[in-house]
Amino acid sequence: MVLWSLFIILIFSIIFFVEYSFFLKQDKEEVMLIPDDSGKVEFNAGYLELSYDFSQVKILKKDDKIEIIDKLTGELLDAYGEEVKPLSEGKYQYTIYRERKGNFGILRLYTVFKVFEKEGKKEIVEILDKYWDIMSKSGWYIENQQAASMITPGDFPSKRIETVGRVTIARKNKNDGWIVRRIYDLGYVYWIEIPPFFRQEEPSPLSENFTIYTS
Numbered sequence: 001m002v003l004w005s006l007f008i009i010l011i012f013s014i015i016f017f018v019e020y021s022f023f024l025k026q027d028k029e030e031v032m033l034i035p036d037d038s039g040k041v042e043f044n045a046g047y048l049e050l051s052y053d054f055s056q057v058k059i060l061k062k063d064d065k066i067e068i069i070d071k072l073t074g075e076l077l078d079a080y081g082e083e084v085k086p087l088s089e090g091k092y093q094y095t096i097y098r099e100r101k102g103n104f105g106i107l108r109l110y111t112v113f114k115v116f117e118k119e120g121k122k123e124i125v126e127i128l129d130k131y132w133d134i135m136s137k138s139g140w141y142i143e144n145q146q147a148a149s150m151i152t153p154g155d156f157p158s159k160r161i162e163t164v165g166r167v168t169i170a171r172k173n174k175n176d177g178w179i180v181r182r183i184y185d186l187g188y189v190y191w192i193e194i195p196p197f198f199r200q201e202e203p204s205p206l207s208e209n210f211t212i213y214t215s
Helices: 002-029
Strands: 030-033 040-042 047-049 057-062 065-070 076-088 091-102 105-118 121-135 141-152 160-172 179-191
Touching: 091 179, 105 141, 105 160, 105 179, 121 141, 121 160
Parallel strands: none
Antiparallel strands: 030 057, 040 047, 047 179, 057 065, 065 076, 076 091, 091 105, 105 121, 141 160, 160 179
C-alpha cells in the first residue's frame, strides 16, 4: 500500500514537472514588446520601426519573429522575421522579412543585406537582395513583383534600411479556367543600431538663446 502511494505521488510529480516546464518554456519564448515614442521595438540583432495604432494591437516576440496581434479579435495582422548569418570576421548577412498570411498561404517581402561590425558598432555596408516569396498549398503564385530598398542617409555605411514593395499573386480557377489576381503592398523599416539622439534641456539661465543638448 505504501509503495502504491509512493508510485502515485511520483506519477503526479512527473506530470506537474512536465506541465510546469512547458509553461516556463512558453513564457521564455513569448515576450510582450512595448514600442518607444517613435514606434521602435527591439529585435534580436536590431530594431523594427512600426506604424500601427498601438492601443489596438499587442506586439509579441517569439524567438526570431515578431507578431502583431489585434487585441480585440486575436487575429494575426502581420509578422516580421530576422535571420543573421556570419560571413567572415566582422561581417554578417542579415535577412529581414515582413509576412502576411491569408487563404492564399504565406506571403513575404524579404531584404538581404551585409553588416560590418567592429568594436561593438554595426553598419549596413551593402544591400544584397530584395524580393517577394509565397508559400501556398492552394495554387497561388507570384505573377509580378516590385521591391525597392533605401538606406538613410543616402550613402553607405548606414544604420537604417527601408524596404517597400508591391506584388501581384494569381491563381487559375479549376472550374472555368479564369485567372484570379490579388495585389498586396508591404513595407518596413529596420535599424541595425539606434544612433544617439539629442534631447533638448531647459534653457540655460545665462542666456535666453542658449540651449544645452546632451546625448
